[in-house]
Amino acid sequence: MNRSARSTPSSTELTLTADPRSLRRSLLDWYATQGRDLPWRRNRDPYAVWISEIMLQQTQVKTAWPYFERWLLRFPDVQTLAAADVQDVLKLWQGLGYYARARNLHRAAQLVVADHHGEFPRDFDAAIALPGIGRSTAGGILSNAFNLPVAILDGNVKRVLARLVALDVPTNRAMSPLWELSETLLDRDAPRDFNQALMDLGATCCTPKNPACLLCPWQDTCQAHSLGITSERPMRETKTPIPHKHIGVAVIWNDRRDRILVDRRPAKGLLGGLWEFPGGKIEAGETPEACVKREILEELAIDIEVGKHLITVDHAYSHFKVSLHVYHCAHLSGEPQTIACDEIRWVTVAELSELPFPAANVKIIDAIVADSANSGDSGDSGDVSQTKPSNLA
């Protein structure tokens, strides 16, 4: 299906106060001088463009850039990515968050190799059928890699368009008309440059706070600007309070005090496939220490002694916050079972850095290394047998 030719039904009419042709012209003129020099624009390799589009979902350019460069060194083409171990893929992604993106990239690479002769498909329906590729991402890849006239509507573009027409509802209640507007504006003679320009306008000029309207090529026709309501557009949904979970976490040392127990989360779901220090939610009226002991018995079927508090790590996810209350623990009895995880390993402190962990757990690793160093061990050898018993007291 040619996505660009599809007409999108709309429940709300969005009215432009300027001819789309003049908006295209002014945006492309602005882009010619103000567009960003980004690594994925220097080379239109569809694989590199695809990787960049996935990394830029939910992530800013300055954060994604070094990951993108490391990625292409490690996985330079789709065949290399498809053949890689998913744990290596997750390790390279460590710190970027939204790890389903990495798992989906890996799976999609295998499908591109198996079903598309190793070439990213140019067809919209085939592209959107790949894991992790939604409508806007497909538009970003197809327009940037192949210069195909397919519209985009990522977070930045939604904000620009909502301001351009002074949208009077939150964007998620006007997706059909916003898509229709993006398709109306798209320059079919220069879809690559137009979409890239629209992204740049949102990222560098029409920013969430304090947009630089005086530098904007659309300031004369932007309705939010002319009404003086840029700070009120896009409108926001009424915020619901973000849940805050408290989690008890165990750094469990083995009997020789030279290895720590870590587990790999189930492949599907939040942080799927990543390694972590075991633990669970602190119930009402429960102390963190009691929680840690109970959770480890329930999830690993082993008995532990809960020792010294190591660190409390606060971390925010998109829909909730967590505080991880972390304790040194000593294994007492029982063989660990994979009741709530896919794999268990006893690893040295040095080996922790070889596995993919979520960002909050990386802070725990840093604390373990620092604690080991303070106790007279560098943390490099993994031999903490002389230091850990005191930490457990």
Ligand code: SF4
């Ligand atoms: S004039 Fe201001 S609010 Fe309107 S599109 Fe430009 S930067 Fe955004």
